[in-house]
Amino acid sequence: xxxxxxxxxxxxxxxxxxxxxxxxxxxxxxxxxxxxxxxxxxxxxxxxxxxxxxxxxxxxxxxxxxxxxxxxxxxxxxxxxxxxxxxxxxxxxxxxxxxxxxxxxxxxxxxxxxxxxxxxxxxxxxxxxxxxxxxxxxxxxxxxxxxxxxxxxxxxxxxxxx
Numbered sequence: 001x002x003x004x005x006x007x008x009x010x011x012x013x014x015x016x017x018x019x020x021x022x023x024x025x026x027x028x029x030x031x032x033x034x035x036x037x038x039x040x041x042x043x044x045x046x047x048x049x050x051x052x053x054x055x056x057x058x059x060x061x062x063x064x065x066x067x068x069x070x071x072x073x074x075x076x077x078x079x080x081x082x083x084x085x086x087x088x089x090x091x092x093x094x095x096x097x098x099x100x101x102x103x104x105x106x107x108x109x110x111x112x113x114x115x116x117x118x119x120x121x122x123x124x125x126x127x128x129x130x131x132x133x134x135x136x137x138x139x140x141x142x143x144x145x146x147x148x149x150x151x152x153x154x155x156x157x158x159x160x161x162x
Contacts, residue, residue, distance in 0.1 A: 005034045005047035010064040012155045024075040029128040030148040041126040068096035076127045087121035096160040099135045
């Protein structure tokens, strides 16, 4: 399987995505280098640079331009155990502009007592934006953590609330 990488400028900073031949996102985040993505996800091949990843790039640009649903139809392929895989699927159902707490996310994932596991699903999410872990907050409403930095998380939440 071939993999491809592309970086686009966004208002929240450079965004890099890695996709496979089928157009599924394998890794993505607000960084200008693929090395930041490869440090936490194994890929089946060395990603080949491309100026554009087709539907993936179109969705990234459209989302940042205000079409918050543009990311919803993009396929994502991540490896993880049953809970992680399910939790990532659940994250894709959290609506833009309606963030949930880690406790609520654990409940939505079917394991209300597993708040730490829910937080771990966010931390292990390699496909940021397409699996919108930025939509999960601490119980007190504070931002919590975000691999790509709290200013990016704040920008995304403000963008989705507008």
